[in-house]
Amino acid sequence: MAHLTPGTVFGDQYAMSAWNNDHTRFEADVYELEVIGVLPKALHGAFYRVQPDTAFPPMFGDDEVPLNGDGNVASFYIKDGHVDFKNRYIRTPKFQLERAARRALFGRYRNKFTDDPRVQNVLTRTTANTHVIYHANKLMALKEDALPFELDTETLDTLGIVDYHGTYSCPTHTAHPKADSTTGELVGYGYEAKGDGTPDIYSWTVDRHGRVTQEVLFKAPWACMIHDFWMTDNYVVFPINGLKASLEHMEKGGEHFYYDDNLDYQLLGVLPRRDAKPEDVKWFKTPRGCYAHTINGYEEENGQLVLDASVWTDCHFPFFPNSRGKKFFTDPTTLRAPVIRYRFNPNITSINEMIYPEQVLCEGVNEFGRIDDRLLGKKYSNFWALQVNPASPVHVNDHETVPAPGFNTLTHYNFETGKMQSYRHRDDTTFQEPIFVPRFDGAPPEDGYVLVLADLFREQRNHLLLFEASNIASGPIAQIKLPLKLMDGLHGSWVDGKDVDQAAKARSVEHGA
Numbered sequence: 419m420a421h422l423t424p425g426t427v428f429g430d431q432y433a434m435s436a437w438n439n440d441h442t443r444f445e446a447d448v449y450e451l452e453v454i455g456v457l458p459k460a461l462h463g464a465f466y467r468v469q470p471d472t473a474f475p476p477m478f479g480d481d482e483v484p485l486n487g488d489g490n491v492a493s494f495y496i497k498d499g500h501v502d503f504k505n506r507y508i509r510t511p512k513f514q515l516e517r518a519a520r521r522a523l524f525g526r527y528r529n530k531f532t533d534d535p536r537v538q539n540v541l542t543r544t545t546a547n548t549h550v551i552y553h554a555n556k557l558m559a560l561k562e563d564a565l566p567f568e569l570d571t572e573t574l575d576t577l578g579i580v581d582y583h584g585t586y587s588c589p590t591h592t593a594h595p596k597a598d599s600t601t602g603e604l605v606g607y608g609y610e611a612k613g614d615g616t617p618d619i620y621s622w623t624v625d626r627h628g629r630v631t632q633e634v635l636f637k638a639p640w641a642c643m644i645h646d647f648w649m650t651d652n653y654v655v656f657p658i659n660g661l662k663a664s665l666e667h668m669e670k671g672g673e674h675f676y677y678d679d680n681l682d683y684q685l686l687g688v689l690p691r692r693d694a695k696p697e698d699v700k701w702f703k704t705p706r707g708c709y710a711h712t713i714n715g716y717e718e719e720n721g722q723l724v725l726d727a728s729v730w731t732d733c734h735f736p737f738f739p740n741s742r743g744k745k746f747f748t749d750p751t752t753l754r755a756p757v758i759r760y761r762f763n764p765n766i767t768s769i770n771e772m773i774y775p776e777q778v779l780c781e782g783v784n785e786f787g788r789i790d791d792r793l794l795g796k797k798y799s800n801f802w803a804l805q806v807n808p809a810s811p812v813h814v815n816d817h818e819t820v821p822a823p824g825f826n827t828l829t830h831y832n833f834e835t836g837k838m839q840s841y842r843h844r845d846d847t848t849f850q851e852p853i854f855v856p857r858f859d860g861a862p863p864e865d866g867y868v869l870v871l872a873d874l875f876r877e878q879r880n881h882l883l884l885f886e887a888s889n890i891a892s893g894p895i896a897q898i899k900l901p902l903k904l905m906d907g908l909h910g911s912w913v914d915g916k917d918v919d920q921a922a923k924a925r926s927v928e929h930g931a
């Protein structure tokens with residue numbers, strides 16, 4: 419186990435994807451980005467997104483988990499046809515302590531046993547690196563191992579940990595909570611709720627004022643990475659995969675998760691959203707694969723649940739070991755992530771029968787499916803996602819292509835027509851997660867735009883592309899040129915301009931500024 423010393427040049431352990439072959443690590447302000455095309459005049463708001471961006475060389479030379487990077491949040495603020503950019507590291511205790519020491523003090527991904535003894539007693543070792551969402555006047559950076567960090571909507575300054583006014587009682591909090599646009603509630607959960615490696619799940623609802631109103635603690639059959647879930651009007655559904663959490667491995671200085679490749683099924687746990695007791699959860703078996711991101715779920719009038727997701731056919735995180743301790747065991751050439759739809763009635767379906775997807779909506783490798791977030795938990799007709807087209811290489815220059823094409827294709831699936839549109843930008847381009855933007859505050863459902871960060875390999879910089887959501891195939895209506903290269907990011911949100919301002923006002927009252 420090679421220890422990296424202060425001042426070490428980062429090794430290639432982060433060369434996980436061709437785009438992330440170097441670190442960016444900057445904090446920047448760019449005023450008035452150049453725009454190719456014209457931004458709609460009425461478009462007002464901010465696109466926030468976060469990337470894991472390791473601020474110091476990792477403690478261990480063999481650390482290959484990119485999910486451990488420090489959360490670095492970017493904002494694109496759009497108003498009156500103009501765009502300003504900003505990005506900042508989140509001031510987590512980890513980031514602050516490592517900055518003061520000018521070296522890594524925290525060890526492996528979600529393994530406190532590998533930390534430097536002088537940081538054993540910090541409040542949290544989280545990186546806040548997975549999602550940025552807005553709820554109850556708060557912009558929050560999230561990672562599933564800890565509570566959210568509140569950020570200033572304008573400056574991106576870190577304001578502190580969100581504990582929902584002291585009403586939240588769990589050490590963990592999903593990075594994928596769902597806002598219900600009808601009730602104004604935020605619905606979520608924390609897994610490993612009784613500590614590292616525990617199978618307990620804390621299911622919760624926070625009201626529109628940011629206080630916990632529903633909570634229940636129940637047990638899953640085993641402890642695993644529950645990265646995302648489904649919310650409907652009356653249910654929450656938890657996908658249980660084979661990425662198992664092992665306290666024993668952690669204590670030995672190993673990885674938090676391993677993939678149990680002997681497991682030939684996965685589970686769905688269905689729990690009522692309101693007044694649930696621990697024994698109310700119903701478990702259903704589903705086919706082999708590895709759950710990661712959901713897309714949306716809703717209930718039909720006859721009580722059927724519709725659950726959509728992209729589901730990996732095997733372990734999608736090559737840097738976690740399998741049951742025999744072997745890493746990089748999945749064959750990347752056969753790994754797929756089709757978009758599937760389940761439809762079943764949780765009240766009349768027997769928990770002894772295997773539930774199979776009713777439909778495969780998109781074949782191949784699909785990820786980062788997003789919808790008009792105002793329709794979370796409700797019937798919807800469209801999602802936007804990324805796809806790998808293996809037949810379409812990504813060029814770094816006129817002579818070289820990247821080893822694997824990556825997410826070179828933006829897709830739009832419409833359930834009404836059953837048709838998929840796709841868009842390939844340039845021969846050197848991959849995409850990051852698409853975001854739906856309502857055309858204006860209060861616009862009809864699914865009427866709006868899609869924003870997507872494009873990775874331009876030839877220029878080594880990013881452009882933010884704006885599309886008409888219903889017509890991605892004809893290309894972006896505006897291209898916002900970032901004179902910088904961001905890393906591969908995870909998730910983000912569009913926040914309406916009035917909320918950006920309102921959040922600032924609410925804060926100045928709360929903090930007496």
Ligand SMILES: C/C=C/c1ccc(O)c(OC)c1
Pocket residue numbers: 470484485486547548561562645710908
């Ligand atoms: C697709 C990404 C999924 C994911 C799962 C667990 C994590 O800790 C994480 O951190 C960035 C990302």
Ligand SMILES: [Fe+2]
Pocket residue numbers: 548593594645646711908909
């Ligand atoms: Fe995610």
